[in-house]
Amino acid sequence: MESLRDRIVFITGASSGIGRACARACAREGARVLMAARRLERLAELGAELKAEYRADVHHFALDVRRQPEVESALAALPPGWQAIDILVNNAGLSRGLDKLHEGLLGDWEEMIDTNVKGLLYVSKAVIPGMIARGRGHVINLGSIAGHEVYPGGNVYCATKAAVNALTRALRLDLVGTPLRVTTVDPGMVETEFSLVRFHGDARRASKVYQGLQPLTPDDIAEVIVFCASRPGHVNIGEVILTPQAQASATLVHRKN
């Protein structure tokens, strides 16, 4: 195992769910944690917690990954001590709606494609050249089992996560000959704000998604991310798929009652 101590880990979407748990786990491991999301007040709160609990070195800034100029300028404007990012966790992402394709909302499609695909590309492009120049770096993308299988109503979300899968594999090819590593972590059902966002704030519908089974927790995913990031430099974990024990596929889930 290689220590994450003093490594700079940049996590997009650190204001909630998996990103938030990842920030916490990295801080616990002694990493320096750089956090971005749109909800600044949540990042400030989390940063204060991590400082108090782990005496962590943290820095946060507001970022909408869909805005390319903003992504570029925010990363270029990082304080000098925060620019040498070692590990990029491309976590910011969302689903919107579960409609049949021919009934889907254009706004939902745009938001998913702009965030999950284009946002991931914009952030990657802003960070990876520095990693190459410094001769070290690890890109960890949050994919999904939705990138491996489709399910009814998943259409555009699944397509964005299939794109994340393709981009992860393509990036690994493009970086061959450099010391950089590229990983995709692809969970099944994780209880976060994901379903609340998918159903546009309908909490009752969101809670039904996890009824009758024990879903993964954000901490479960964060531990996998820490594991991938802390392998010795010659080890590249390409892809990790993890689901709740009761979930056999994107469409086959065993629920009690």
Ligand code: NDP
């Ligand atoms: P949450 O809704 O809890 O968290 C999503 C995070 O993404 C938030 O911090 C949100 O921050 C951020 N985000 C969304 N849009 C943007 C944006 N335009 N710019 C910057 N940040 C943004 O969901 P999860 O933690 O579950 O999701 C994290 C990742 O994990 C996503 O990529 C998701 O697709 C993936 N995933 C989730 C699974 C699940 O079952 N929960 C399973 C498989 C993969 P803010 O709103 O403050 O900007």
Ligand code: 8X3
């Ligand atoms: C989230 C998992 O199955 O709800 O990516 O699409 S799923």
